[in-house]
Amino acid sequence: xxxxxxxxxxxxxxxxxxxxxxxxxxxxxxxxxxxxxxxxxxxxxxxxxxxxxxxxxxxxxxxxxxxxxxxxxxxxxxxxxxxxxxxxxxxxxxxxxxxxxxxxxxxxxxxxxxxxxxxxxxxxxxxxxxxxxxxxxxxxxxxxxxxxxxxxxxxxxxxxxxxxxxxxxxxxxxxxxxxx
Amino acid sequence: xxxxxxxxxxxxxxxxxxxxxxxxxxxxxxxxxxxxxxxxxxxxxxxxxxxxxxxxxxxxxxxxxxxxxxxxxxxxxxxxxxxxxxxxxxxxxxxxxxxxxxxxxxxxxxxxxxxxxxxxxx
Numbered sequence: 001x002x003x004x005x006x007x008x009x010x011x012x013x014x015x016x017x018x019x020x021x022x023x024x025x026x027x028x029x030x031x032x033x034x035x036x037x038x039x040x041x042x043x044x045x046x047x048x049x050x051x052x053x054x055x056x057x058x059x060x061x062x063x064x065x066x067x068x069x070x071x072x073x074x075x076x077x078x079x080x081x082x083x084x085x086x087x088x089x090x091x092x093x094x095x096x097x098x099x100x101x102x103x104x105x106x107x108x109x110x111x112x113x114x115x116x117x118x119x120x121x122x123x124x125x126x127x128x129x130x131x132x133x134x135x136x137x138x139x140x141x142x143x144x145x146x147x148x149x150x151x152x153x154x155x156x157x158x159x160x161x162x163x164x165x166x167x168x169x170x171x172x173x174x175x176x177x178x179x180x
Numbered sequence: 181x182x183x184x185x186x187x188x189x190x191x192x193x194x195x196x197x198x199x200x201x202x203x204x205x206x207x208x209x210x211x212x213x214x215x216x217x218x219x220x221x222x223x224x225x226x227x228x229x230x231x232x233x234x235x236x237x238x239x240x241x242x243x244x245x246x247x248x249x250x251x252x253x254x255x256x257x258x259x260x261x262x263x264x265x266x267x268x269x270x271x272x273x274x275x276x277x278x279x280x281x282x283x284x285x286x287x288x289x290x291x292x293x294x295x296x297x298x299x300x301x302x
Contacts, residue, residue: 009216114226121229121230161242162193166190
């Protein structure tokens with residue numbers, strides 16, 4: 001993976017597989033504190049402590065019992081390589097929280113990649129999930145809860161081409177604004 | 181923030197979409213499925229999906245459902261895309277980068293010709 005947003009797609013896919021109905025994605029850049037953090041919180045089926053341990057270590061798991069793939073260890077490694085930290089909190093029946101933090105200016109830190117595209121992919125890929133996105137940069141925030149839009153759309157799918165166009169420009173303009 | 185303005189716009193879009201829906205025949209929808217598991221994403225599935233969305237947008241295609249799915253099970257062929265035209269069997273394509281995705285949209289979805297060069301299985 002060459003971009004952090006690709007990791008976000010990957011971690012969020014785990015949340016979808018875990019049956020989450022609500023998934024919160026937070027991306028926060030703070031150039032004063034020199035941090036970049038990514039958090040994915042879901043209300044899926046969760047994991048017990050043993051499984052949390054297993055999925056973060058690619059060498060302990062065997063292919064057959066691996067439920068989440070290599071995505072988690074790769075992200076963990078990427079964060080640790082960049083003076084950052086990585087944490088998974090999970091509780092059976094409650095959900096899972098994945099946090100990866102990086103030193104913003106670290107030479108090995110992957111670029112974030114295209115945030116609007118990534119959010120759009122999440123939204124359209126599994127429109128039945130309640131997606132909440134929070135993108136922050138140095139105090140500015142773009143906050144999006146798709147429940148507001150779905151309520152307005154009553155009877156019309158969020159995947160209608162006109163709606164996609166609307167959401168896409170909303171993401172693009174808002175993200176551009178907070179990043180400027 | 182332009183939230184209020186946006187919601188008004190959304191209402192318009194909704195009414196328009198409802199109106200269009202009434203005009204549409206019940207001929208069924210074309211389904212396009214993009215594999216977005218870890219391997220697919222690493223192999224470029226996001227760009228593939230974006231190319232498909234762009235194509236649908238630019239060509240004003242209607243009656244199309246675009247979905248994502250997890251790992252389809254043929255890692256070495258990622259990114260994988262499946263096309264299901266109404267009333268036909270699904271066709272699975274492999275190694276679909278953005279360029280190939282555009283070609284599949286043009287040839288298969290619009291012109292109804294299967295692109296055999298990238299087809300993976302029946």
